[in-house]
Amino acid sequence: MRKKKEKGLYLSDRPPLTPLKAVLLTISYILLFIYVFVILWPLAQIVFSSFNGSQDQYIRIGGTYEFSLKHFKYLFEETYFLNWVVNTIVIAVATALLTLLFVSFTGYAYSRYRFKGRKASLMAIMLIQTIPSFVGIVAYYTMHSIIAAVIPGFSRQMFLVLIYAGGGIASNTFILKGYIDSISTELDDAARIDGCGNLQVYRLIIMPIVRPMLAIIALWSFIGPFLDYMLPSILLSDPKQYTLATGLYTLITDVRNMHQPVFAAGGLLTALPIIILFIALQNQLVSGLASGAVKG
Amino acid sequence: MKIELNNIGKKYEGRENFTIRNIDLEIDDKDFCVILGPSGCGKSTLLRMIAGLTSITEGDLYFGGKRMNSVEPKDRDIAMVFQSYALYPHMTVYENMAFSLKMRKERKSVIHERVLEAAELLKITDYLYSKPSEISGGQRQRVALGRAIVRKAGVFLMDEPLSNLDAKLREHMRVELVRLHQSLDTTSIYVTHDQTEAMTMATKIVLLDQGKVQQVGPPTLFYEKPANLFVAGFIGSPTMNIFNGEIKEGNFHSLEEDFVIEPKESDRELLKPFEGKKVAMGIRSERFIAGEAEKNAINVKVDVIEMLGKEQLLYCQFPNGKECVISEPGYFEYAVDEDHNFHLDLDGLHFFDAETTERIN
Numbered sequence: 001m002r003k004k005k006e007k008g009l010y011l012s013d014r015p016p017l018t019p020l021k022a023v024l025l026t027i028s029y030i031l032l033f034i035y036v037f038v039i040l041w042p043l044a045q046i047v048f049s050s051f052n053g054s055q056d057q058y059i060r061i062g063g064t065y066e067f068s069l070k071h072f073k074y075l076f077e078e079t080y081f082l083n084w085v086v087n088t089i090v091i092a093v094a095t096a097l098l099t100l101l102f103v104s105f106t107g108y109a110y111s112r113y114r115f116k117g118r119k120a121s122l123m124a125i126m127l128i129q130t131i132p133s134f135v136g137i138v139a140y141y142t143m144h145s146i147i148a149a150v151i152p153g154f155s156r157q158m159f160l161v162l163i164y165a166g167g168g169i170a171s172n173t174f175i176l177k178g179y180i181d182s183i184s185t186e187l188d189d190a191a192r193i194d195g196c197g198n199l200q201v202y203r204l205i206i207m208p209i210v211r212p213m214l215a216i217i218a219l220w221s222f223i224g225p226f227l228d229y230m231l232p233s234i235l236l237s238d239p240k241q242y243t244l245a246t247g248l249y250t251l252i253t254d255v256r257n258m259h260q261p262v263f264a265a266g267g268l269l270t271a272l273p274i275i276i277l278f279i280a281l282q283n284q285l286v287s288g289l290a291s292g293a294v295k296g
Numbered sequence: 297m298k299i300e301l302n303n304i305g306k307k308y309e310g311r312e313n314f315t316i317r318n319i320d321l322e323i324d325d326k327d328f329c330v331i332l333g334p335s336g337c338g339k340s341t342l343l344r345m346i347a348g349l350t351s352i353t354e355g356d357l358y359f360g361g362k363r364m365n366s367v368e369p370k371d372r373d374i375a376m377v378f379q380s381y382a383l384y385p386h387m388t389v390y391e392n393m394a395f396s397l398k399m400r401k402e403r404k405s406v407i408h409e410r411v412l413e414a415a416e417l418l419k420i421t422d423y424l425y426s427k428p429s430e431i432s433g434g435q436r437q438r439v440a441l442g443r444a445i446v447r448k449a450g451v452f453l454m455d456e457p458l459s460n461l462d463a464k465l466r467e468h469m470r471v472e473l474v475r476l477h478q479s480l481d482t483t484s485i486y487v488t489h490d491q492t493e494a495m496t497m498a499t500k501i502v503l504l505d506q507g508k509v510q511q512v513g514p515p516t517l518f519y520e521k522p523a524n525l526f527v528a529g530f531i532g533s534p535t536m537n538i539f540n541g542e543i544k545e546g547n548f549h550s551l552e553e554d555f556v557i558e559p560k561e562s563d564r565e566l567l568k569p570f571e572g573k574k575v576a577m578g579i580r581s582e583r584f585i586a587g588e589a590e591k592n593a594i595n596v597k598v599d600v601i602e603m604l605g606k607e608q609l610l611y612c613q614f615p616n617g618k619e620c621v622i623s624e625p626g627y628f629e630y631a632v633d634e635d636h637n638f639h640l641d642l643d644g645l646h647f648f649d650a651e652t653t654e655r656i657n
Binding site: 114190195 | 309344349369370378379384395400443
């Protein structure tokens with residue numbers, strides 16, 4: 001009954017469609033569908049191929065399909081895949097933690113304190129970021145050999161963490177500073193009168209408020225090592241030390257050792273840790289944005 | 297606690313001039329002191345210096361005889377209410393109020409007791425476990441007050457706490473704040489730019505302008521004997537009418553509006569040194585008496601009438617276009633564009649030196 005009643009009413013907030021507008025709308029939908037297809041098709045191919053037992057060395061589109069886990073088996077038995085996973089996760093976690101720790105300090109300091117060279121150093125950070133990290137490759141080698149000479153246990157992987165974190169700290173300092181800037185300094189004043197020291201003001205008052213932003217920063221710095229191919233491929237020489245990106249790449253570089261479906265399977269598994277972290281942080285990301293509005 | 301400011305001054309880094317300078321002030325125990333001034337006069341700076349949130353460039357600050365210049369805010373025995381309330385958004389009302397006590401590592405039972413006590417006083421017990429974002433502006437205001445009350449501090453500082461409330465609630469909170477001040481037995485310092493708040497709440501007003509103290513005293517003194525032209529113009533609503541003129545043979549001759557005033561005897565004495573000099577005369581709107589008179593009379597045209605019920609404000613024009621505001625009882629009948637005669641109440645005249653703007657009588 002009710003549905004029928006509503007059918008005759010025009011309920012949209014927009015003006016009614018004219019024929020011209022209808023055509024334009026159709027075109028934009030078509031474009032959007034093409035866009036979706038372009039993104040989803042390769043992803044679908046990765047999923048299909050990784051489970052397709054009838055493919056060996058190359059991914060072929062079409063052909064027979066036979067469900068099998070043999071590519072995953074190959075990945076775990078014939079390659080150092082587990083090593084790569086562990087390496088990448090260790091590097092990613094270390095990067096994320098290091099970035100969070102330092103960005104907390106720098107973002108808070110740049111937002112709340114006035115000191116000599118504040119503007120200049122902010123500008124410097126911004127300018128230095130425009131230089132790609134690849135340019136520093138010679139410097140990285142030299143720095144690593146100098147540090148390794150003093151601290152023998154200092155591995156290439158640790159150095160990789162420092163490079164990632166260094167880059168992340170610089171860019172995320174800006175983001176966090178901007179976010180903290182939007183918090184009234186009266187909160188700091190109130191906390192100071194209530195008995196907080198500088199670090200307590202950050203830990204007890206500011207940090208809980210900027211938690212959503214910290215979660216995003218953590219997520220980004222965690223994903224970074226998963227995506228980067230270049231730096232580990234240059235800095236790391238032992239296949240056991242490889243990260244996922246460099247490790248998987250060895251499966252598609254050489255004709256004699258070509259395993260494209262295995263590469264696809266590895267790629268699929270690579271997404272897992274990131275998805276898990278995202279789900280874990282999702283609560284943080286959302287709760288910060290909607291706090292107060294949800295609870296009644 | 298008695299608060300003394302001794303020649304206090306503040307200069308911000310990177311600024312050429314002192315924001316505020318040479319402030320000497322004594323605030324007695326249990327005073328409700330209102331620091332009043334237009335925006336940008338340095339009143340918030342002064343309060344922040346007393347709170348310890350801003351450093352003191354020169355001079356000394358004493359709390360009960362102890363020098364406080366370099367004491368941390370948390371050790372000054374103060375509580376403060378901020379303009380934006382500054383409630384911690386991630387904590388509940390209860391946690392907000394308990395926070396300062398928690399930082400001092402009070403026992404849980406003591407904290408609970410004090411929070412409930414303050415909550416009952418402010419009637420906020422119903423939403424102690426809500427977040428600040430879930431309660432209304434007026435309720436947040438109360439929580440901010442509650443957070444300050446639980447400290448049981450010797451000095452209560454407030455930085456324009458009512459400016460974010462609507463008019464009705466503000467009126468209500470004014471009374472409540474005074475009541476609170478009396479029940480707490482503390483010294484309160486209250487910063488505002490609203491002269492009504494100052495007049496209604498203060499036991500002592502400090503009027504600041506351009507970083508200098510213009511006048512200090514009880515509200516009645518401000519209304520009846522403003523120390524200079526600035527004070528005269530700032531205090532009172534509607535604003536005091538000011539006329540520029542000259543003293544000739546002991547009488548005040550208006551320069552533009554062409555009327556002559558014969559001041560009363562005591563004023564005459566004081567005006568003697570100003571013979572032939574420029575003088576400004578002020579008169580409040582309620583000191584005009586309706587009707588004709590032989591002396592001290594003016595004739596003006598009613599331009600706009602603001603009917604307030606109890607009284608009406610007549611915005612009148614002199615023949616030369618200069619405006620003045622006259623208030624008369626609401627039951628008198630006036631109409632726009634009518635000419636009317638008024639005469640001036642000689643007891644309600646304020647004379648100021650036109651050069652120094654200082655009060656003469």
